[in-house]
Amino acid sequence: MKPAAIIICILCQLLLVTGQVFLKRALNKRAQVPVVSGQVVRNFIAGIGCLTAWFLLWVGLLQRWELSRLFPFEGLNPALLVIAAAIFLREKLPLQAWLGVALICVGIAFVSGS
Numbered sequence: 001m002k003p004a005a006i007i008i009c010i011l012c013q014l015l016l017v018t019g020q021v022f023l024k025r026a027l028n029k030r031a032q033v034p035v036v037s038g039q040v041v042r043n044f045i046a047g048i049g050c051l052t053a054w055f056l057l058w059v060g061l062l063q064r065w066e067l068s069r070l071f072p073f074e075g076l077n078p079a080l081l082v083i084a085a086a087i088f089l090r091e092k093l094p095l096q097a098w099l100g101v102a103l104i105c106v107g108i109a110f111v112s113g114s
Helices: 003-031 035-064 067-088 095-113
Strands: none
Touching: 003 035, 003 067, 035 067, 067 095
C-alpha cells in the first residue's frame, strides 16, 4: 500500500472514533437534567458529520485498494475508541484493556506490513 492510502485509512478510523465519541457525548448530555439541547444537537450533528466523512472515504478506499490490505485497519477502531473513551469521556480502563490495545496495534502492524 502507498503511504497516502495508509494515512487515509488511519484518518478514516479517526473519523469513525470521533463520530462515535460525539454521539456518546450527545447521548450523555441528553440524559442530564436539565437538558442543554444546543449541546446535544451540536454533538449529534458533529457525530453524524464525522461518520458520513468516514463512510465516504472508506468507500473510496474500497474502490481503489485490496480489501485484504484495508481491513486490518478496522482493528484500529477498538484501540482508538478505548483511548478516546479514556481521554474524552473520562472512562476508567483496567490494565488488561491497555494490554489488549497494545496487542491490537502490534497485530495490525504485522498484517499491514506484509
